[in-house]
Amino acid sequence: MTLHIGPFDEMTSIIARYAKKDGNSETAIENLHVFKGSCPTRLQHVAYKPSFSLVLQGSKRLMVGSDVHVYGAGQYVLTSLDLPVASHVTQATADVPYLCFTLFIDSEKLSDLLPRTKVSRATPPPEDSRGLVVKTAPPELIDASARLLRLLDNPDDIAAMAPLIEQEISYRLLTGPDGSRLLDMTLAESQSHKVARAVAWLRTNFAEPLRIEALADHVSMSVSSLHHHFKAVTAMTPMQYQKQLRLHEARRLLLTERVDVATAGYRVGYQSPSQFSREYGRLYGLPPLKDIDAMRGQMAAE
Known part of the structure:
Protein backbone atom coordinates (compact mmCIF):
# COMPACT_ATOMS: atom_id res chain seq x y z
CA MET A 1 0.00 0.00 0.00
CA THR A 186 -21.28 -3.19 22.68
CA LEU A 187 -23.33 -6.41 22.48
CA ALA A 188 -24.02 -7.84 25.93
CA GLU A 189 -24.86 -11.30 24.56
CA SER A 190 -21.69 -11.68 22.45
CA GLN A 191 -19.03 -14.13 23.60
CA SER A 192 -16.34 -11.43 23.33
CA HIS A 193 -18.39 -9.13 25.56
CA LYS A 194 -18.68 -11.90 28.14
CA VAL A 195 -14.93 -12.44 27.98
CA ALA A 196 -14.48 -8.69 28.53
CA ARG A 197 -16.67 -9.00 31.65
CA ALA A 198 -14.50 -11.89 32.84
CA VAL A 199 -11.42 -9.75 32.23
CA ALA A 200 -12.96 -6.88 34.22
CA TRP A 201 -13.68 -9.25 37.12
CA LEU A 202 -10.14 -10.60 37.07
CA ARG A 203 -8.65 -7.09 37.04
CA THR A 204 -10.67 -6.18 40.13
CA ASN A 205 -10.16 -9.47 42.00
CA PHE A 206 -6.76 -10.69 40.78
CA ALA A 207 -5.47 -11.25 44.33
CA GLU A 208 -8.33 -13.61 45.14
CA PRO A 209 -8.16 -17.38 44.51
CA LEU A 210 -9.45 -18.08 41.00
CA ARG A 211 -12.45 -20.42 40.90
CA ILE A 212 -13.22 -21.00 37.25
CA GLU A 213 -16.72 -22.30 37.95
CA ALA A 214 -17.64 -19.12 39.83
CA LEU A 215 -16.14 -16.90 37.13
CA ALA A 216 -18.01 -18.78 34.40
CA ASP A 217 -21.25 -18.41 36.34
CA HIS A 218 -20.57 -14.68 36.85
CA VAL A 219 -20.43 -14.11 33.08
CA SER A 220 -23.18 -16.61 32.20
CA MET A 221 -20.95 -19.09 30.38
CA SER A 222 -20.13 -22.75 30.84
CA VAL A 223 -16.64 -23.57 32.09
CA SER A 224 -15.63 -25.07 28.74
CA SER A 225 -17.04 -22.11 26.81
CA LEU A 226 -15.25 -19.64 29.07
CA HIS A 227 -11.91 -21.42 28.58
CA HIS A 228 -12.38 -21.64 24.81
CA HIS A 229 -13.51 -18.08 24.18
CA PHE A 230 -11.20 -16.48 26.75
CA LYS A 231 -8.16 -18.01 25.05
CA ALA A 232 -9.53 -17.22 21.61
CA VAL A 233 -9.81 -13.53 22.52
CA THR A 234 -6.78 -12.99 24.79
CA ALA A 235 -4.36 -15.75 23.65
CA MET A 236 -4.23 -16.74 27.35
CA THR A 237 -6.18 -18.89 29.77
CA PRO A 238 -7.94 -17.12 32.67
CA MET A 239 -5.24 -18.49 35.00
CA GLN A 240 -2.43 -17.12 32.82
CA TYR A 241 -4.19 -13.77 32.59
CA GLN A 242 -4.58 -13.60 36.37
CA LYS A 243 -0.92 -14.50 36.86
CA GLN A 244 0.22 -11.64 34.63
CA LEU A 245 -2.04 -9.19 36.48
CA ARG A 246 -0.61 -10.36 39.82
CA LEU A 247 2.99 -10.09 38.70
CA HIS A 248 2.50 -6.68 37.07
CA GLU A 249 1.05 -5.33 40.31
CA ALA A 250 3.79 -6.96 42.38
CA ARG A 251 6.41 -5.29 40.20
CA ARG A 252 4.71 -1.94 40.74
CA LEU A 253 4.66 -2.49 44.51
CA LEU A 254 8.35 -3.38 44.55
CA LEU A 255 9.33 -0.43 42.38
CA THR A 256 7.13 2.39 43.67
CA GLU A 257 6.16 1.39 47.21
CA ARG A 258 9.48 -0.35 47.96
CA VAL A 259 7.89 -3.24 49.83
CA ASP A 260 9.92 -6.41 50.39
CA VAL A 261 9.56 -9.43 48.10
CA ALA A 262 7.47 -11.52 50.50
CA THR A 263 5.05 -8.64 51.12
CA ALA A 264 4.65 -7.94 47.41
CA GLY A 265 3.88 -11.59 46.70
CA TYR A 266 1.42 -11.86 49.56
CA ARG A 267 -0.43 -8.67 48.59
CA VAL A 268 -1.07 -9.93 45.05
CA GLY A 269 -2.31 -13.34 46.19
CA TYR A 270 0.72 -15.61 46.53
CA GLN A 271 0.96 -17.74 49.66
CA SER A 272 4.42 -19.08 48.83
CA PRO A 273 7.32 -16.57 48.48
CA SER A 274 9.37 -19.15 46.57
CA GLN A 275 6.58 -19.71 44.05
CA PHE A 276 6.16 -15.96 43.67
CA SER A 277 9.89 -15.44 43.01
CA ARG A 278 9.98 -18.35 40.58
CA GLU A 279 7.02 -17.12 38.52
CA TYR A 280 8.26 -13.53 38.66
CA GLY A 281 11.59 -14.63 37.22
CA ARG A 282 9.91 -16.56 34.42
CA LEU A 283 7.95 -13.51 33.31
CA TYR A 284 10.54 -10.76 33.75
CA GLY A 285 13.74 -12.72 33.20
CA LEU A 286 15.29 -11.86 36.59
CA PRO A 287 14.48 -12.56 40.26
CA PRO A 288 12.45 -9.75 41.87
CA LEU A 289 15.25 -7.80 43.58
CA LYS A 290 17.65 -8.01 40.62
CA ASP A 291 14.89 -6.95 38.25
CA ILE A 292 13.96 -3.93 40.38
CA ASP A 293 17.62 -2.94 40.78
CA ALA A 294 18.03 -3.10 37.00
CA MET A 295 14.92 -0.99 36.46
CA ARG A 296 16.05 1.65 38.95
CA GLY A 297 19.47 1.75 37.33
CA GLN A 298 17.88 2.28 33.94
CA MET A 299 15.61 5.02 35.28
CA ALA A 300 18.58 6.78 36.89
CA ALA A 301 20.47 6.71 33.58
CA GLU A 302 17.60 8.24 31.58
Whole structure:
Protein backbone atom coordinates (compact mmCIF):
# COMPACT_ATOMS: atom_id res chain seq x y z
CA MET A 1 0.00 0.00 0.00
CA THR A 2 1.25 3.53 -0.83
CA LEU A 3 1.00 5.87 2.14
CA HIS A 4 -0.24 9.45 1.75
CA ILE A 5 3.10 11.15 2.31
CA GLY A 6 1.62 14.61 2.99
CA PRO A 7 -0.53 13.80 6.04
CA PHE A 8 1.95 11.17 7.17
CA ASP A 9 4.85 13.63 7.30
CA GLU A 10 2.60 16.20 8.95
CA MET A 11 1.54 13.76 11.70
CA THR A 12 5.16 12.78 12.30
CA SER A 13 6.09 16.43 12.73
CA ILE A 14 3.20 17.10 15.13
CA ILE A 15 3.98 14.12 17.35
CA ALA A 16 7.69 14.96 17.40
CA ARG A 17 6.76 18.40 18.78
CA TYR A 18 4.22 17.28 21.37
CA ALA A 19 6.06 14.19 22.64
CA LYS A 20 8.54 16.30 24.57
CA LYS A 21 10.37 13.34 26.12
CA ASP A 22 10.69 9.61 25.59
CA GLY A 23 7.69 7.62 26.72
CA ASN A 24 3.97 8.31 26.79
CA SER A 25 2.64 11.90 26.88
CA GLU A 26 -0.91 13.13 27.38
CA THR A 27 -2.25 15.81 25.05
CA ALA A 28 -4.87 18.54 25.20
CA ILE A 29 -7.30 16.08 23.56
CA GLU A 30 -8.68 13.95 26.40
CA ASN A 31 -8.41 10.47 24.89
CA LEU A 32 -5.29 11.10 22.79
CA HIS A 33 -1.75 10.20 23.90
CA VAL A 34 1.48 10.46 21.91
CA PHE A 35 4.57 8.28 22.31
CA LYS A 36 8.23 8.81 21.46
CA GLY A 37 11.19 6.44 21.73
CA SER A 38 14.68 7.66 20.82
CA CYS A 39 16.33 4.23 20.97
CA PRO A 40 15.45 0.54 21.13
CA THR A 41 14.08 -0.38 24.55
CA ARG A 42 14.11 -3.38 26.83
CA LEU A 43 11.00 -5.52 27.08
CA GLN A 44 8.29 -3.71 29.02
CA HIS A 45 5.18 -5.28 30.54
CA VAL A 46 2.18 -2.98 30.34
CA ALA A 47 -1.60 -3.08 30.14
CA TYR A 48 -3.32 -2.08 26.90
CA LYS A 49 -6.85 -0.67 27.08
CA PRO A 50 -9.41 -0.55 24.24
CA SER A 51 -7.68 1.73 21.77
CA PHE A 52 -6.46 2.54 18.27
CA SER A 53 -2.70 3.16 17.97
CA LEU A 54 -1.08 4.28 14.71
CA VAL A 55 2.70 4.05 14.20
CA LEU A 56 4.25 6.87 12.19
CA GLN A 57 7.96 6.09 12.48
CA GLY A 58 10.19 3.25 13.69
CA SER A 59 9.03 -0.23 14.65
CA LYS A 60 7.94 -2.24 17.66
CA ARG A 61 7.55 -5.85 18.78
CA LEU A 62 4.57 -6.81 20.91
CA MET A 63 3.61 -10.05 22.61
CA VAL A 64 0.20 -10.88 24.04
CA GLY A 65 -0.16 -14.40 25.35
CA SER A 66 1.19 -16.71 22.67
CA ASP A 67 0.89 -14.12 19.87
CA VAL A 68 3.82 -12.06 18.58
CA HIS A 69 3.40 -8.96 16.40
CA VAL A 70 6.16 -6.92 14.72
CA TYR A 71 4.89 -3.71 13.14
CA GLY A 72 6.02 -0.29 11.96
CA ALA A 73 5.15 2.91 10.12
CA GLY A 74 1.72 2.89 8.51
CA GLN A 75 0.36 0.08 10.67
CA TYR A 76 -2.05 0.32 13.57
CA VAL A 77 -2.90 -1.75 16.63
CA LEU A 78 -6.59 -2.16 17.44
CA THR A 79 -7.30 -3.37 20.98
CA SER A 80 -10.88 -4.20 21.96
CA LEU A 81 -10.45 -5.08 25.67
CA ASP A 82 -7.95 -4.75 28.52
CA LEU A 83 -4.91 -6.93 27.84
CA PRO A 84 -1.56 -7.39 29.60
CA VAL A 85 1.16 -7.24 26.93
CA ALA A 86 4.94 -7.22 26.65
CA SER A 87 6.46 -4.89 24.09
CA HIS A 88 9.63 -3.09 23.13
CA VAL A 89 10.74 -0.57 20.53
CA THR A 90 12.99 -2.36 18.01
CA GLN A 91 13.86 0.44 15.57
CA ALA A 92 14.54 4.00 16.73
CA THR A 93 17.36 6.54 16.88
CA ALA A 94 17.71 10.05 18.29
CA ASP A 95 17.42 11.46 14.75
CA VAL A 96 14.62 9.13 13.64
CA PRO A 97 12.71 8.19 16.82
CA TYR A 98 9.85 5.74 17.14
CA LEU A 99 6.65 7.80 17.03
CA CYS A 100 3.02 6.80 17.45
CA PHE A 101 -0.23 8.03 18.89
CA THR A 102 -2.99 6.21 20.79
CA LEU A 103 -6.66 7.10 20.80
CA PHE A 104 -8.58 5.35 23.59
CA ILE A 105 -11.97 3.93 22.63
CA ASP A 106 -15.04 4.67 24.74
CA SER A 107 -17.56 1.80 24.50
CA GLU A 108 -20.48 4.10 25.40
CA LYS A 109 -19.64 6.50 22.57
CA LEU A 110 -19.28 3.49 20.30
CA SER A 111 -22.78 2.33 21.27
CA ASP A 112 -24.18 5.81 20.57
CA LEU A 113 -22.62 5.73 17.10
CA LEU A 114 -24.02 2.34 16.08
CA PRO A 115 -27.62 3.42 15.26
CA ARG A 116 -26.20 5.89 12.72
CA THR A 117 -24.22 3.24 10.84
CA LYS A 118 -25.08 0.20 8.76
CA VAL A 119 -23.00 -1.98 11.05
CA SER A 120 -25.07 -4.63 12.84
CA ARG A 121 -24.71 -7.91 14.67
CA ALA A 122 -25.12 -9.53 11.24
CA THR A 123 -21.67 -8.23 10.27
CA PRO A 124 -19.55 -11.29 9.41
CA PRO A 125 -17.09 -12.07 12.23
CA PRO A 126 -13.34 -11.99 11.51
CA GLU A 127 -11.46 -15.23 10.96
CA ASP A 128 -10.22 -15.05 14.53
CA SER A 129 -11.66 -13.36 17.61
CA ARG A 130 -8.45 -11.94 19.07
CA GLY A 131 -8.85 -8.84 21.21
CA LEU A 132 -5.75 -7.29 19.61
CA VAL A 133 -4.87 -7.12 15.91
CA VAL A 134 -2.28 -5.31 13.79
CA LYS A 135 -3.32 -3.95 10.40
CA THR A 136 -2.17 -1.52 7.70
CA ALA A 137 -4.01 1.80 7.95
CA PRO A 138 -6.17 2.72 4.91
CA PRO A 139 -6.06 6.28 3.51
CA GLU A 140 -9.40 7.24 5.14
CA LEU A 141 -8.09 6.37 8.59
CA ILE A 142 -4.83 8.22 7.98
CA ASP A 143 -6.72 11.30 6.80
CA ALA A 144 -8.97 11.38 9.89
CA SER A 145 -5.97 10.79 12.16
CA ALA A 146 -4.10 13.71 10.57
CA ARG A 147 -7.06 16.03 11.17
CA LEU A 148 -7.28 14.96 14.81
CA LEU A 149 -3.57 15.55 15.45
CA ARG A 150 -3.78 18.90 13.62
CA LEU A 151 -6.14 20.12 16.36
CA LEU A 152 -3.20 20.13 18.79
CA ASP A 153 -1.92 23.18 16.91
CA ASN A 154 -5.38 24.77 17.08
CA PRO A 155 -6.46 24.33 20.71
CA ASP A 156 -9.50 26.60 20.35
CA ASP A 157 -10.99 24.04 17.94
CA ILE A 158 -10.53 21.00 20.19
CA ALA A 159 -13.76 21.18 22.20
CA ALA A 160 -15.95 21.40 19.09
CA MET A 161 -14.01 19.32 16.57
CA ALA A 162 -12.21 16.56 18.50
CA PRO A 163 -15.40 14.60 19.38
CA LEU A 164 -16.49 14.69 15.72
CA ILE A 165 -13.16 13.42 14.40
CA GLU A 166 -12.91 10.77 17.14
CA GLN A 167 -16.37 9.64 16.04
CA GLU A 168 -15.19 9.48 12.44
CA ILE A 169 -12.21 7.33 13.42
CA SER A 170 -14.53 5.00 15.34
CA TYR A 171 -16.80 4.86 12.28
CA ARG A 172 -13.86 3.95 10.01
CA LEU A 173 -12.84 1.20 12.41
CA LEU A 174 -16.41 -0.10 12.78
CA THR A 175 -16.96 -0.26 9.03
CA GLY A 176 -13.51 -1.71 8.35
CA PRO A 177 -12.52 -5.39 8.17
CA ASP A 178 -12.25 -5.65 11.97
CA GLY A 179 -15.39 -3.74 12.84
CA SER A 180 -17.00 -6.80 14.42
CA ARG A 181 -14.29 -6.81 17.09
CA LEU A 182 -15.46 -3.38 18.22
CA LEU A 183 -19.09 -4.27 17.70
CA ASP A 184 -18.71 -7.10 20.20
CA MET A 185 -17.72 -4.51 22.84
CA THR A 186 -21.28 -3.19 22.68
CA LEU A 187 -23.33 -6.41 22.48
CA ALA A 188 -24.02 -7.84 25.93
CA GLU A 189 -24.86 -11.30 24.56
CA SER A 190 -21.69 -11.68 22.45
CA GLN A 191 -19.03 -14.13 23.60
CA SER A 192 -16.34 -11.43 23.33
CA HIS A 193 -18.39 -9.13 25.56
CA LYS A 194 -18.68 -11.90 28.14
CA VAL A 195 -14.93 -12.44 27.98
CA ALA A 196 -14.48 -8.69 28.53
CA ARG A 197 -16.67 -9.00 31.65
CA ALA A 198 -14.50 -11.89 32.84
CA VAL A 199 -11.42 -9.75 32.23
CA ALA A 200 -12.96 -6.88 34.22
CA TRP A 201 -13.68 -9.25 37.12
CA LEU A 202 -10.14 -10.60 37.07
CA ARG A 203 -8.65 -7.09 37.04
CA THR A 204 -10.67 -6.18 40.13
CA ASN A 205 -10.16 -9.47 42.00
CA PHE A 206 -6.76 -10.69 40.78
CA ALA A 207 -5.47 -11.25 44.33
CA GLU A 208 -8.33 -13.61 45.14
CA PRO A 209 -8.16 -17.38 44.51
CA LEU A 210 -9.45 -18.08 41.00
CA ARG A 211 -12.45 -20.42 40.90
CA ILE A 212 -13.22 -21.00 37.25
CA GLU A 213 -16.72 -22.30 37.95
CA ALA A 214 -17.64 -19.12 39.83
CA LEU A 215 -16.14 -16.90 37.13
CA ALA A 216 -18.01 -18.78 34.40
CA ASP A 217 -21.25 -18.41 36.34
CA HIS A 218 -20.57 -14.68 36.85
CA VAL A 219 -20.43 -14.11 33.08
CA SER A 220 -23.18 -16.61 32.20
CA MET A 221 -20.95 -19.09 30.38
CA SER A 222 -20.13 -22.75 30.84
CA VAL A 223 -16.64 -23.57 32.09
CA SER A 224 -15.63 -25.07 28.74
CA SER A 225 -17.04 -22.11 26.81
CA LEU A 226 -15.25 -19.64 29.07
CA HIS A 227 -11.91 -21.42 28.58
CA HIS A 228 -12.38 -21.64 24.81
CA HIS A 229 -13.51 -18.08 24.18
CA PHE A 230 -11.20 -16.48 26.75
CA LYS A 231 -8.16 -18.01 25.05
CA ALA A 232 -9.53 -17.22 21.61
CA VAL A 233 -9.81 -13.53 22.52
CA THR A 234 -6.78 -12.99 24.79
CA ALA A 235 -4.36 -15.75 23.65
CA MET A 236 -4.23 -16.74 27.35
CA THR A 237 -6.18 -18.89 29.77
CA PRO A 238 -7.94 -17.12 32.67
CA MET A 239 -5.24 -18.49 35.00
CA GLN A 240 -2.43 -17.12 32.82
CA TYR A 241 -4.19 -13.77 32.59
CA GLN A 242 -4.58 -13.60 36.37
CA LYS A 243 -0.92 -14.50 36.86
CA GLN A 244 0.22 -11.64 34.63
CA LEU A 245 -2.04 -9.19 36.48
CA ARG A 246 -0.61 -10.36 39.82
CA LEU A 247 2.99 -10.09 38.70
CA HIS A 248 2.50 -6.68 37.07
CA GLU A 249 1.05 -5.33 40.31
CA ALA A 250 3.79 -6.96 42.38
CA ARG A 251 6.41 -5.29 40.20
CA ARG A 252 4.71 -1.94 40.74
CA LEU A 253 4.66 -2.49 44.51
CA LEU A 254 8.35 -3.38 44.55
CA LEU A 255 9.33 -0.43 42.38
CA THR A 256 7.13 2.39 43.67
CA GLU A 257 6.16 1.39 47.21
CA ARG A 258 9.48 -0.35 47.96
CA VAL A 259 7.89 -3.24 49.83
CA ASP A 260 9.92 -6.41 50.39
CA VAL A 261 9.56 -9.43 48.10
CA ALA A 262 7.47 -11.52 50.50
CA THR A 263 5.05 -8.64 51.12
CA ALA A 264 4.65 -7.94 47.41
CA GLY A 265 3.88 -11.59 46.70
CA TYR A 266 1.42 -11.86 49.56
CA ARG A 267 -0.43 -8.67 48.59
CA VAL A 268 -1.07 -9.93 45.05
CA GLY A 269 -2.31 -13.34 46.19
CA TYR A 270 0.72 -15.61 46.53
CA GLN A 271 0.96 -17.74 49.66
CA SER A 272 4.42 -19.08 48.83
CA PRO A 273 7.32 -16.57 48.48
CA SER A 274 9.37 -19.15 46.57
CA GLN A 275 6.58 -19.71 44.05
CA PHE A 276 6.16 -15.96 43.67
CA SER A 277 9.89 -15.44 43.01
CA ARG A 278 9.98 -18.35 40.58
CA GLU A 279 7.02 -17.12 38.52
CA TYR A 280 8.26 -13.53 38.66
CA GLY A 281 11.59 -14.63 37.22
CA ARG A 282 9.91 -16.56 34.42
CA LEU A 283 7.95 -13.51 33.31
CA TYR A 284 10.54 -10.76 33.75
CA GLY A 285 13.74 -12.72 33.20
CA LEU A 286 15.29 -11.86 36.59
CA PRO A 287 14.48 -12.56 40.26
CA PRO A 288 12.45 -9.75 41.87
CA LEU A 289 15.25 -7.80 43.58
CA LYS A 290 17.65 -8.01 40.62
CA ASP A 291 14.89 -6.95 38.25
CA ILE A 292 13.96 -3.93 40.38
CA ASP A 293 17.62 -2.94 40.78
CA ALA A 294 18.03 -3.10 37.00
CA MET A 295 14.92 -0.99 36.46
CA ARG A 296 16.05 1.65 38.95
CA GLY A 297 19.47 1.75 37.33
CA GLN A 298 17.88 2.28 33.94
CA MET A 299 15.61 5.02 35.28
CA ALA A 300 18.58 6.78 36.89
CA ALA A 301 20.47 6.71 33.58
CA GLU A 302 17.60 8.24 31.58
